[in-house]
Amino acid sequence: MKRVLPYPLLFLALWAMWLLLNQSVSPGQLIFGALIAFGACWAMAALGPEPARVRSPGAVIRLAGRVAVDVVRSNIAVGRIILGLAPPNRRSGFMTVPLDLTNHYGLTVLSIVLTATPGTLWMNYDSARRELLLHVLDLVDEEEWVRLIKDRYERLLIEIFE
Known part of the structure; x- marks a missing residue:
């Protein structure tokens, strides 16, 4: 799963944000939002951020x-x-x-x-x-x-x- 979608939680959060901002769950918005979220996840993977560690x-x-x-x-x-x-x-x-x-x-x-x-x-x-x-x-x-x-x-x- 990580090979196809490197940040699944980020994908879901961005996709949900897209749908909320557009106030629509039409097929076009679902597909376009998923494409935007997918691209953003791969852009994030290209940046290669170090993982955050919450200690407390x-x-x-x-x-x-x-x-x-x-x-x-x-x-x-x-x-x-x-x-x-x-x-x-x-x-x-x-x-x-x-x-x-x-x-x-x-x-x-x-x-x-x-x-x-x-x-x-x-x-x-x-x-x-x-x-x-x-x-x-x-x-x-x-x-x-x-x-x-x-x-x-x-x-x-x-x-x-x-």
Whole structure:
């Protein structure tokens, strides 16, 4: 099976996503979605990614809970800023965060978490210096942001992937 379809779970996920996005299970959509998913699986096989190893499933659940809570909090905070309800001393800006995390999958998850959280945006990662350039909508205290990212996210990602 692996010779014909190198990533069967990826195939099923992409095929289901195609059908959901098109809101149709017509024969044409079924076939075209399967062809797209099949091609994407072979493109992924050509890239040859190293397998991800999750070392602590419990940490994955804790991270998901933290991200869910933080996304809700950030939505409220950004809404307050947009509506002019936040204190006037708030400013946006760029900051750097030194990271101990080196695993590619961990860095990818961190980038998704930070970009998906309203008010923050992953801008750049310097792998030589292991520094993250981050844009923050509500940048009052850089040290607080560094501590938040390292304590709430990076520590769990290191536990999960390294």
